[in-house]
Each structure stands twice: as C-alpha cells, then as structure tokens.
Amino acid sequence: VGEKTIAILGDGGCGTSLALLLDGKGHHVRLWGAFPDYIARLRRSRVNSKYLPGVRLKRSIELTASLPEAVAGADVIVMAVPIRYFTPVAKRLAKCYSGRTPVLSATKGIAERSLKRPSQILRDVLGDAPIAVLSGPMHAEEIARGRPTIVALASRNRRLAGRLQEVFVTPTFRVYTNTDVAGVELGGALKNVIGIAAGMCDGLGLGDNAKSALLTRGLAEIRRLAVRMGARAETFAGLSGIGDLLTTSISPHGRNRRAGEQIGRGRSLREVLASTEMTIEGVWTCKAVHSLARRYGIEMPISEQVYQILFRRKDPRRAVIALMTRLPRSESERKRQ
Amino acid sequence: VGEKTIAILGDGGCGTSLALLLDGKGHHVRLWGAFPDYIARLRRSRVNSKYLPGVRLKRSIELTASLPEAVAGADVIVMAVPIRYFTPVAKRLAKCYSGRTPVLSATKGIAERSLKRPSQILRDVLGDAPIAVLSGPMHAEEIARGRPTIVALASRNRRLAGRLQEVFVTPTFRVYTNTDVAGVELGGALKNVIGIAAGMCDGLGLGDNAKSALLTRGLAEIRRLAVRMGARAETFAGLSGIGDLLTTSISPHGRNRRAGEQIGRGRSLREVLASTEMTIEGVWTCKAVHSLARRYGIEMPISEQVYQILFRRKDPRRAVIALMTRLPRSESERKRQ
Numbered sequence: 251v252g253e254k255t256i257a258i259l260g261d262g263g264c265g266t267s268l269a270l271l272l273d274g275k276g277h278h279v280r281l282w283g284a285f286p287d288y289i290a291r292l293r294r295s296r297v298n299s300k301y302l303p304g305v306r307l308k309r310s311i312e313l314t315a316s317l318p319e320a321v322a323g324a325d326v327i328v329m330a331v332p333i334r335y336f337t338p339v340a341k342r343l344a345k346c347y348s349g350r351t352p353v354l355s356a357t358k359g360i361a362e363r364s365l366k367r368p369s370q371i372l373r374d375v376l377g378d379a380p381i382a383v384l385s386g387p388m389h390a391e392e393i394a395r396g397r398p399t400i401v402a403l404a405s406r407n408r409r410l411a412g413r414l415q416e417v418f419v420t421p422t423f424r425v426y427t428n429t430d431v432a433g434v435e436l437g438g439a440l441k442n443v444i445g446i447a448a449g450m451c452d453g454l455g456l457g458d459n460a461k462s463a464l465l466t467r468g469l470a471e472i473r474r475l476a477v478r479m480g481a482r483a484e485t486f487a488g489l490s491g492i493g494d495l496l497t498t499s500i501s502p503h504g505r506n507r508r509a510g511e512q513i514g515r516g517r518s519l520r521e522v523l524a525s526t527e528m529t530i531e532g533v534w535t536c537k538a539v540h541s542l543a544r545r546y547g548i549e550m551p552i553s554e555q556v557y558q559i560l561f562r563r564k565d566p567r568r569a570v571i572a573l574m575t576r577l578p579r580s581e582s583e584r585k586r587q
Numbered sequence: 588v589g590e591k592t593i594a595i596l597g598d599g600g601c602g603t604s605l606a607l608l609l610d611g612k613g614h615h616v617r618l619w620g621a622f623p624d625y626i627a628r629l630r631r632s633r634v635n636s637k638y639l640p641g642v643r644l645k646r647s648i649e650l651t652a653s654l655p656e657a658v659a660g661a662d663v664i665v666m667a668v669p670i671r672y673f674t675p676v677a678k679r680l681a682k683c684y685s686g687r688t689p690v691l692s693a694t695k696g697i698a699e700r701s702l703k704r705p706s707q708i709l710r711d712v713l714g715d716a717p718i719a720v721l722s723g724p725m726h727a728e729e730i731a732r733g734r735p736t737i738v739a740l741a742s743r744n745r746r747l748a749g750r751l752q753e754v755f756v757t758p759t760f761r762v763y764t765n766t767d768v769a770g771v772e773l774g775g776a777l778k779n780v781i782g783i784a785a786g787m788c789d790g791l792g793l794g795d796n797a798k799s800a801l802l803t804r805g806l807a808e809i810r811r812l813a814v815r816m817g818a819r820a821e822t823f824a825g826l827s828g829i830g831d832l833l834t835t836s837i838s839p840h841g842r843n844r845r846a847g848e849q850i851g852r853g854r855s856l857r858e859v860l861a862s863t864e865m866t867i868e869g870v871w872t873c874k875a876v877h878s879l880a881r882r883y884g885i886e887m888p889i890s891e892q893v894y895q896i897l898f899r900r901k902d903p904r905r906a907v908i909a910l911m912t913r914l915p916r917s918e919s920e921r922k923r924q
Contacts, residue, residue, distance in 0.1 A: 386800075387795070387796045387799035387800055387803075388796055389794075389795060389796055392794040392795065392796045392797075393796070395794075397793060397794035397796060397797060398793055398794070398796065398797040398800075398908065398911040399794075399796040399797065399800070400796070400797075400800035400911065422911070424800075424911065456734060456735055457726075457729040457732075457734035457735070457736075458724070458726060458729065458833075458834045458837060458838035458840075458841075459724045459725055459726055459729045459730070459734060459735065459736040459737075459834055460729075460734060460735040460736065460737075461833075461834075461837070462724035462830045462831070462833035462834035462837070463723075463724055463735075463736070463737035463826060463830055465829075465830075465833055466724075466824075466825060466826055466828075466829050466830035466833070469824070469829065470824065470825075473824075487803075487806070487807065487810075487824065488803060488807075489800060489803055491803075492802075492803050492806065492829065493799045493800055493802070493803035494799070496795075496798075496799035496802055496803070496833075497795045497796055497798075497799035500795060500798070500799070500837050501795035503795075504795075571735065574735040574737065574759070574761065
C-alpha cells in the first residue's frame, strides 16, 4: 500500500488517535482543529492535553486550523468532529472539496434537528462523493497506545471499502468491511444512550446481573429502531452493534457511561456537563432518539427513561428500578414490543 | 400463588441463592447437599461459608444430606449441582422420583463424556417428567442480596413454564419464559468458555476495545455451534445468550472470568484450580465444546484457543493476540467461517 496524504477534520480524542495510527503507518497526516489558539498550543506542546492527554504527537503530524489547507490534495478525508458540529464542518468542507476524494466519517451520532446520520449529511452537501463510515469498539485512549482494536468500515461501494481498509489496517488495528452503512452508523450513535443507562446502573449500585439484563434489552431496542430505519438486524450482532455497546458500557473511561454513573449518584446533568471538556455524545443523541422513536412508532423503554432522567428531572433510581421490575412476560413478547 | 414445597439439590452458590429467594417468598424450602459433614456445619453456622459467604440462611430453610427426604412430597425439584455431578445426582433422584413433580435444572454446562445438556440427562433418567431449565445473568452473590435480576425459564411445555414463573418471580427477580430449551441451556454452558477468554484478555491487559471485540466474536461462535445443535439464533440475543455472557465476562466476581484472568497473568491451570473451592464450570465445558465443535464441524477459534491454553500449555499472550490480529476480511465472511 502506498503512502497517502490524509486530512483528519477534528482534533478531539477520536481524530487525534486516528492521526497517531495513520502517522505510525507512514501516511502523511494533517490534523485540523476549528480553534486556531488550541492548534497553536498543540503545535508547541505536541500533546493534546484536553482530549487525549499523555500521548505525544510526532512532528510528522501536521497541525492546522485552515480547513482548505488541510484538505488540499488529500487522498482521503476523515470526518471526526462531534455530531453537534458535523453539519457546519461538512458545509465548510463542501466549499473546498474537489472531485472524487473519499470521505470517511468516524463521527458517532445523529444530528439533533435534522435527525440525519453523518453519511446522509455528507451526501446532502457533497453530492455523489465516495463516502464510507468507520465505527466499532474504538476508545481513542487505547488506539493511541496501540492496544488491539477491531472496527467495522462500511460503504455501499465495496471497492472503496476495500481501499480504505488497506489504508487503515495495522497488525493491531483490524478493519472488517461491511455494506450496511445505516446499521453501522446507527449502532455507533444509539449505543451511547444505552451506555448512559449502563452508567446509571453502576452509579446506583444495582449490580452486574441488572446491568447485563439492561444491556441485553438496550441492544434489542436500538436494533428495533435501526431495522425500522433500514438497517440490517445482523449488523447489531457485530462489532459496530454489540461490540461498540460493550466497550462504551464496561470501560471505566467511557464518557457516556461515566456521565450516567455520576447522574446515578445524584449529580445533575448540568453539573456533569460542566465538569468535562469532552462532548458527551449520548446526551445529544438521546434527544434525537426520543424524536425518532416517536416518528417511527417504536417503543424504546430504556432510551425513554434516560430522556426523562436527563431532560425531565425524573429520579434515576425510580426510573431504572421500574425498568427492571416490569410485569413478567415471555422473552418473545418482550421482543415484539 | 400458593406456598409450595421446593427441594433444591445442590448446596453451592446457585442452589443456596435460589433457596434464599424462594424462602423469602414464603415457600417451604429444602436444600440438599451431598456431604453430610458440610450439611451438619451449615445447620450449626447457618452460613454457607465455602460457596456463598456473608449471607445468613434462615431457620425456615431445611438442610438435609438425604436426597429421598429432600424430594419426598416436594411440589418442585430444582437441580443445582455442578455439571460434573449432574448425571450421578439425576440417577439418585430417579430412584426416589415419583410421578409428575416438575424438575427445573439451573445447572449450566454440558456433560463432558456424553456431551448431553442437563435437560437431556433428566429426560434419559426420568422419562417423560415435566422438565424446565433456568438460565441468564444470575450471579448467586447478587440474587442472595436481593439485587435486581432478570432470567429466562424455558420449557417445551408452556403451561409448565408459566406455573414455574409464578413460583419464582418476585419484585426484584424477574422471570421471562421461553420455549427454546436447547438455546437457553447452550447459552448458559458455552458462555463460560468465552468468559475464560475474556478474563485472559483482562489478565493480559489488552484493553476494553479488544475485550469487546472478543466478546462479539465469542457470542457469534457459540451461536453458530448452538444453532447447528438445534437452538434458535434469536435466543442468543436474549438474557440467556448475550445477557449471561456479559455478566460472566464483566463481573469482578465471575469465577470463569477470574480464572482466565489469573491464567492470563501467567498462573497454570493446576494452580488456579487448586486455589478455589468453587467449580470453574468453563474449564470442563471447554473440553465438551472442543469435542462438539469437531462432531458438528463448526470452527470456534476462541474456544479452541482457550482449549489449547488450558490443556495444551499454549502461551496465552501468543494465542489471544493471534486471535485479535488475523487477516482482514469482511464482517460477513468472518461470520460464515
């Protein structure tokens, strides 16, 4: 595989970890961030102290706050901005986007207002550009440290998926291709809400039996919605479904899980959001899920309780225990809900 | 629901936690153990210090080492002995079993020599008795302390399943019924081998990305074998599939996970087995899985590596890292293996 020039848009944990991975593989990496002051600080310190502390960014990684400079002549463009900034950044990209450069979204989430997936937003602003998505159990802290990771890369264009797979794959970063773009994106987005619920379970001290049951039912409800939205059910048995849900829900570092844990212990959403520089994607995705569940007429008891706790000040203990202790029914009835 | 007389065969963690649950609900519980000396000790101390320390057994729970005494006139018989002792205890039960008493197996495993599931062994020795099985994410330590738990209860006889559901259900112990007896039993048995692998991942310090990917692929391989053996695939998306795999693999208390963790840190199987009074079910199930995978011609890469590590002294680090870093393929190719 030849050496490529790769523009990564977004200097958060995800974008920075992919920059380290690709730079380590010998590609020429440009990492773009929206804030010139922060980029200047990164250039001096070579450590992304806010979003990925403790890891050195080699000099070979170019840092820039100019989007046109980042993407000029790039062979691949990676979108790694939080979902809240995805649409505006995609629009800025459209202004300097030329021709047929592959664009890979590593963003997990659903736009709060338009309810669109990242690849749908890219389609809207870039037309028929070659588009793919990357998702799966991929905590940035572990990728940055070379821990073994296996992810899913999806595109309707199989050849594009195969080419991008070759760009990313290393002995410890394995990439499986997939054609279910909607499933891979929805798994990565919706699991963050269940990850918050799993954290609440931890914060309330309910135990591992309860947490495992909650994750089982959580996976079932996000799959129900996703299938209704066009995803394939089997994708949720894979890396971008259960795999990603697991790493989000079991890792002590998972920010969605940790936010849920703090709320389970009695802190308010406002306090939790104020305590971190990181984006808690699940909080914003939760609003989108609430709207999607209504639009598609899907019952999502866990996501709905997370919504009530986060935005309607419902008591977490009452809500989570109510979820666990509903009337007995058969497993298949539960699934038919 | 009326008060029942329930004989629980097996005074390990599982049997004891179910005795506490059913006694708390007002049933008349008899707990049987094979060793008269240990039963005498339990009668004096009212604490099962070997298998469920820290929890008091009320006087209302009858303790006996006489199997005929335990089952005489019982309305329900619960089998909760380790899989290694299941066949001999079932044969002893057959000698004093009368007529139509429902027998519920809570044992998780596959008999090492006959390769039979607990309900198949019961069928062999008890003929057309009413048989059901109980499985799911149900760590005894948490059930004993009243933590919320949701389990699956399966029988081909729906009415029997419904009646047993009523016997067990409490506000914090929820029971879903299911008709896929093979799926529920195989989920509960096979997951212990993957739980050992998850523990090895922890012991080797590979991280949560790797562990989540391993669990995803582990669930896929045990489902493949189980479906080939007559189980329904969707059962593995439920409480007795992924739910049980999760609690086994994430709980610090999970004995299979913990055994794997110690082996991942360099201890030998002999040392690990010698260090505990508990049965590490996954070790014995692993041999059965090895034979079943051959018999049915199913590739089970993770279970096979666990077998090689446990019984062929293969180095865990080499084995687990090899699993994580195989050549890239598409997700569906991986599933077709």
